[in-house]
Amino acid sequence: xxxxxxxxxxxxxxxxxxxxxxxxxxxxxxxxxxxxxxxxxxxxxxxxxxxxxxxxxxxxxxxxxxxxxxxxxxxxxxxxxxxxxxxxxxxxxxxxxxxxxxxxxxxxxxxxxxxxxxxxxxxxxxxxxxxxxxxxxxxxxxxxxxxxxxxxxxxxxxxxxxxxxxxxxxxxxxxxxxxxxxxxxxxxxxxxxxxxxxxxxxxxxxxxxxxxxxxxxxxxxxxxxxxxxxxxxxxxxxxxxxxxxxxxxxxxxxxxxxxxxxxxxxxxxxxxxxxxxxxxxxxxxxxxxxxxxxxxxxxxxxxxxxxxxxxxxxxxxxxxxxxxxxxxxxxxxxxxxxx
Amino acid sequence: xxxxxxxxxxxxxxxxxxxxxxxxxxxxxxxxxxxxxxxxxxxxxxxxxxxxxxxxxxxxxxxxxxxxxxxxxxxxxxxxxxxxxxxxxxxxxxxxxxxxxxxxxxxxxxxxxxxxxxxxxxxxxxxxxxxxxxxxxxxxxxxxxxxxxxxxxxxxxxxxxxxxxxxxxxxxxxxxxxxxxxxxxxxxxxxxxxxxxxxxxxxxxxxxxxxxxxxxxxxxxxxxxxxxxxxxxxxxxxxxxxxxxxxxxxxxxxxxxxxxxxxxxxxxxxxxxxxxxxxxxxxxxxxxxxxxxxxxxxxxxxxxxxxxxxxxxxxxxxxxxxxxxxxxxxxxxxxxxxx
Numbered sequence: 001x002x003x004x005x006x007x008x009x010x011x012x013x014x015x016x017x018x019x020x021x022x023x024x025x026x027x028x029x030x031x032x033x034x035x036x037x038x039x040x041x042x043x044x045x046x047x048x049x050x051x052x053x054x055x056x057x058x059x060x061x062x063x064x065x066x067x068x069x070x071x072x073x074x075x076x077x078x079x080x081x082x083x084x085x086x087x088x089x090x091x092x093x094x095x096x097x098x099x100x101x102x103x104x105x106x107x108x109x110x111x112x113x114x115x116x117x118x119x120x121x122x123x124x125x126x127x128x129x130x131x132x133x134x135x136x137x138x139x140x141x142x143x144x145x146x147x148x149x150x151x152x153x154x155x156x157x158x159x160x161x162x163x164x165x166x167x168x169x170x171x172x173x174x175x176x177x178x179x180x181x182x183x184x185x186x187x188x189x190x191x192x193x194x195x196x197x198x199x200x201x202x203x204x205x206x207x208x209x210x211x212x213x214x215x216x217x218x219x220x221x222x223x224x225x226x227x228x229x230x231x232x233x234x235x236x237x238x239x240x241x242x243x244x245x246x247x248x249x250x251x252x253x254x255x256x257x258x259x260x261x262x263x264x265x266x267x268x269x270x271x272x273x274x275x276x277x278x279x280x281x282x283x284x285x286x287x288x289x290x291x292x293x294x295x296x297x298x299x300x301x302x303x304x305x306x307x308x309x310x311x312x313x314x315x316x317x318x319x320x321x322x323x324x325x326x327x328x329x330x331x332x333x334x335x336x337x338x339x
Numbered sequence: 340x341x342x343x344x345x346x347x348x349x350x351x352x353x354x355x356x357x358x359x360x361x362x363x364x365x366x367x368x369x370x371x372x373x374x375x376x377x378x379x380x381x382x383x384x385x386x387x388x389x390x391x392x393x394x395x396x397x398x399x400x401x402x403x404x405x406x407x408x409x410x411x412x413x414x415x416x417x418x419x420x421x422x423x424x425x426x427x428x429x430x431x432x433x434x435x436x437x438x439x440x441x442x443x444x445x446x447x448x449x450x451x452x453x454x455x456x457x458x459x460x461x462x463x464x465x466x467x468x469x470x471x472x473x474x475x476x477x478x479x480x481x482x483x484x485x486x487x488x489x490x491x492x493x494x495x496x497x498x499x500x501x502x503x504x505x506x507x508x509x510x511x512x513x514x515x516x517x518x519x520x521x522x523x524x525x526x527x528x529x530x531x532x533x534x535x536x537x538x539x540x541x542x543x544x545x546x547x548x549x550x551x552x553x554x555x556x557x558x559x560x561x562x563x564x565x566x567x568x569x570x571x572x573x574x575x576x577x578x579x580x581x582x583x584x585x586x587x588x589x590x591x592x593x594x595x596x597x598x599x600x601x602x603x604x605x606x607x608x609x610x611x612x613x614x615x616x617x618x619x620x621x622x623x624x625x626x627x628x629x630x631x632x633x634x635x636x637x638x639x640x641x642x643x644x645x646x647x648x649x650x651x652x653x654x655x656x657x658x659x660x661x662x663x664x665x666x667x668x669x670x671x672x673x674x675x676x677x678x
Contacts, residue, residue, distance in 0.1 A: 029456075030446070030463050030480070042443075042478060050479030052443065052495075056394030062478070064447045064493055068485035071449075104381075104391065107369070108403045108447075108491050110410075117368075124369050139381060139401070140389030141369070146407035147487055152447050154403055154493035156391075 043162060046244070048097040048228060051162050061100045061157040065090035069149040080119045082208040083151060084126025086282075090231060091155035092134045093212035093284040097229035099221050100159030101214060102136035107153055110146035123151065134214060161221060165244035168226040168289040172309040174241075174251060177213045177285045177302060179259040180234055181273065182206035184280025189265070202261045210284045219301050220288055227288035233279040237287050238315040239324040245289075249315045251307030251322075278317070279325035382501060385583070387436040387567060390501045400439045400496040404429035408488040419458045421547045422490060423465025425621075429570060430494035431473045432551035432623040436568035438560050439498030440553060441475035446492055449485035462490065473553060500560060504583035507565040507628040511648040513590060516552045516624045516641060518598040519573055520612065521545035523619025528604070541600045549623045558640050559627055566627035572618040576626050577654040578663040584628075588654045590646030590661075617656070618664035 030045070038044050041053035049061040067087045069075040088105070095102045107127065111120070131138060136155065168174075186207030189200050212229075220227050226245055228237045234256075238249045256277045266273035289309055290298070298305075315322045369384070377383050380392035388400040406426045408414040427444070434441045446466065450459070470477060475494065507513075525546030528539050551568075559566050565584055567576045573595075577588045595616045605612035628648055629637070637644075654661045 029460065030448075030477075030482075038476060038478065042476075044476070044478040045480070050443070050445065052478075054394065062443070062445055062493075062495070064445050064479075064481050064491075066447050066449060066481060066483050066485075066491070068449050068483060071483065071485045104389070104401070106389065106401055106403050106493060108405050108493075109369075110405060110407050110489065121368065137377060137381075137383070138369075139377065139383040139391075140403075141384070142403045142405060143369075144405050144407060144410065146405075146410045146489070148485065150449065150485070150489065152403075152405070152491045154401075154445060154447075156401070 043164070047165050048094040049100070049157070051098065054158070058158055058160045059100070059162045061095050061098050061159060061162075062155070063091050063094035063157075064152060064154045065094065066150055066152040075119075075149055079126075079208065080122035081126035081129070084123045084128075085130050085209055087151050087153045088127055088130030088134065088136075089210050089212045089284055091153045092130070092136065092214065093229040093231065093286075095155060095157035096212055096214055096217050096220070097163070097227050097286055098157075098159060099161055099163035099217060099224065099227065100157035101217055102134055102155055102157045105136050105138050105153055105155045107138055107141035107151065109141065109143045109152075110148065110150045111143060112147055112149055113145065115149060134212065159221070163220055163224050163227045163288075165226055165228050165241055166246075167224075168241055168245035168247050168249075168309045169291070170247060170309055170311045172225050172289040172291055173295065173305050174238075174249060174287070174289050174307040174309060175298065175303045175305045176230070176234070176257065176287045177216050178283070179257045179262065179277075180230070180283055180285065181262050181276030181278075181280040182259050183210050183282040183284075184233070185262050185265045185276050187282070200261065200265065202259070203265060207282065210282055212284050213286045216286050216301065216303065219298060219303070220286060223290040223294040223297050224288040225290055227286060230283040230285045230287055231281060233281045233283075233325060234287065235278045235315065235322050235325045238322070241287070241289065242313055242315050245309070246313065248310040248312035249307065250310050250319070251315070251317055253318050255304065255306045257304040257306075278322070382503070386504050387433040388439070388496070390437065393497070397497055397499045398439070398501045400434050400437050400498060400501075401493070402430050402433035402496075403491060403493045404433065405489055405491040414458070414488055418547065419461035420465035420468070423462045423467075424469050424548055426490045426492045427466060427469030427473065427475075428549050428551045428623055430492045431469070431475070431553065432568040432570065432625075434494060434496035435551055435553055435556050435559070436502070436566050436625055437496070437498060438500055438502035438556065438563065438566065439496035440556055441473055441494055441496045444475050444477050444492055444494045446477055446480035446490065448480065448482045448491075449487065449489045450482060451486055451488055452484065454488060473551065498560070502559055502563050502566045502627075504565055504567050504580055505585075506563075507580055507584035507586050507588075507648045508630070509586060509648055509650045511564050511628040511630055512634065512644050513577075513588060513626070513628050513646040513648060514637065514642045514644045515569070515573070515596065515626045516555050517622070518596045518601065518616075519569070519622055519624065520601050520615030520617075520619035521598050522549050522621040522623075523572075524601050524604045524615050526621070539600065539604065541598070542604060546621065549621055551623050552625045555625050555640065555642065558637060558642070559625060562629040562633040562636050563627040564629055566625060569622040569624045569626055570620060572620045572622075572664060573626065574617045574654065574661050574664045577661070580626070580628065581652055581654050584648070585652065587649040587651035588646065589649050589658070590654070590656055592657050594643065594645045596643040596645075617661070
């Protein structure tokens with residue numbers, strides 16, 4: 001992982017992280033500075049999206065995500081079309097995590113003087129592919145000079161019902177879409193240039209072209225008591241849900257959905273695939289809770305029940321406390337947090 | 340001016356700039372890639388703001404502006420509260436230029452590992468001052484690590500009527516709020532550390548704390564046929580209006596509103612203050628056109644009529660063609676474009 005970590009998805013709440021210089025502490029400080037009551041129905045700092053009530057009914061969702069050269073990609077080494085796709089995916093995924101679908105976006109580019117035209121064309125191509133695939137439209141933005149390439153995306157979406165991080169109740173089940181840890185393993189493969197094991201192409205593809213789970217949005221709308229997207233790793237996101245909901249999250253390792261390529265990859269390294277599934281970032285899967293009466297509703301969906309919400313606080317794996325192993329993006333050294 | 344230039348205000352249209360690597364060419368390329376019809380009432384790339392029709396009537400405005408260390412400010416030398424204020428001012432000014440008032444904002448921060456807590460507190464303080472002064476609310480954002488500090492602001496506003504760049508008609512008058520060129524002169528003073536002439540404090544203040552002209556918004560709503568804000572200098576913005584409106588802009592040098600401190604500053608350097616007024620950036624004044632029957636309406640307002648819209652194209656000062664002297668922010672060397 002080293003320096004290539006996901007940007008924290010937007011508007012994350014203040015956390016008692018105990019790390020003064022960490023991302024969450026910075027957000028807490030910003031939230032405290034920019035404090036004060038918001039009008040009825042407005043959701044401010046503290047969830048995947050901010051939200052504004054629409055006069056015609058429903059809720060407008062707002063989020064932003066950035067990719068910075070040297071941090072989220074490596075100019076020259078990373079395909080720029082992938083950068084465009086990934087930054088759009090990160091924003092779309094935030095919108096989906098609040099139960100919504102994306103609508104419009106602005107793109108703010110900082111471009112170094114010697115950036116090649118071809119690389120920018122590729123970036124735009126990746127954005128255009130994401131537009132077509134996810135069904136949103138870029139309607140504006142900004143271009144500025146600067147020493148480092150960065151792509152900041154601001155996205156609007158809509159939902160009939162805002163699904164927050166804070167609605168999980170004891171007895172609810174915990175579910176996740178797709179499989180876990182593939183993107184992080186793909187990045188490790190890209191960085192190590194080892195691999196060649198069967199299925200590694202699929203892991204690399206899951207890193208380069210993760211896909212936001214727009215197809216799960218109707219289900220989330222119908223059943224979810226709380227939801228979040230997995231940008232920083234399952235364990236980190238479970239901690240967000242637990243804290244925002246004032247509840248305890250119990251998951252079982254044997255239930256975590258693992259892809260065959262991830263299992264093979266971990267086996268080849270003599271590792272447990274669980275570490276990747278628990279702490280790997282940029283999966284952009286949806287993690288949500290739902291009341292048990294909806295267990296029948298989700299039967300046909302590509303989601304996996306991985307645990308249950310309980311009374312109390314904290315996150316537990318097979319009964320033992322699970323520390324937040326995701327990446328705090330401002331920590332200067334994150335190798336100690338690698339999966 | 341050197342490397343510290345204003346970020347181009349959002350969603351600028353493609354221009355026949357003839358500079359392949361320039362900002363406007365990049366925007367043109369992005370617009371071409373992200374092409375395709377937009378729904379009725381949606382305004383895409385090409386104005387100060389993008390716009391979405393609101394179901395309850397009126398229009399939602401969207402814009403973004405970024406400040407990057409080494410480009411728009413100098414970390415360590417520039418007061419961080421000023422950076423927060425200026426990035427908010429740039430966005431608010433875009434909203435005003437479309438006839439609207441700001442409502443909500445997201446802030447996307449990229450923070451280097453060793454950024455001091457105090458400097459970030461100061462940045463938030465500047466943002467909070469701008470919130471209170473302009474009457475918008477920060478309701479979300481994103482914090483990411485990266486090698487260079489940058490502050491990207493996404494802002495939403497509302498207007499009953501979208502005032503575009505493209506509505507100027509022959510016979511309309513051209514007007515501007517406040518005085519011109521003060522901010523650019525203030526930056527020159529900060530960079531040269533000369534000065535001490537009387538009034539220089541006021542110029543420096545105008546650079547450090549420019550003020551978006553929210554008070555002019557009701558007038559713009561009532562009378563403007565087209566409008567834009569002055570972020571890149573009067574000459575550049577006149578060219579935008581001329582091109583978007585398909586009309587000719589004729590201004591008179593003797594009519595340009597100059598502050599006493601700017602006149603004294605230019606005199607002390609043996610220069611004409613007109614160069615600063617024509618090409619100085621980051622004034623955040625509103626430049627607009629209006630039909631002559633409204634001349635009576637604007638009598639009491641702090642605006643100055645500086646010229647008239649004509650048939651044809653291009654921008655003319657006292658009858659002679661006025662080249663666009665503003666800054667194209669991606670040009671690697673801009674000292675040749677200094678006022």
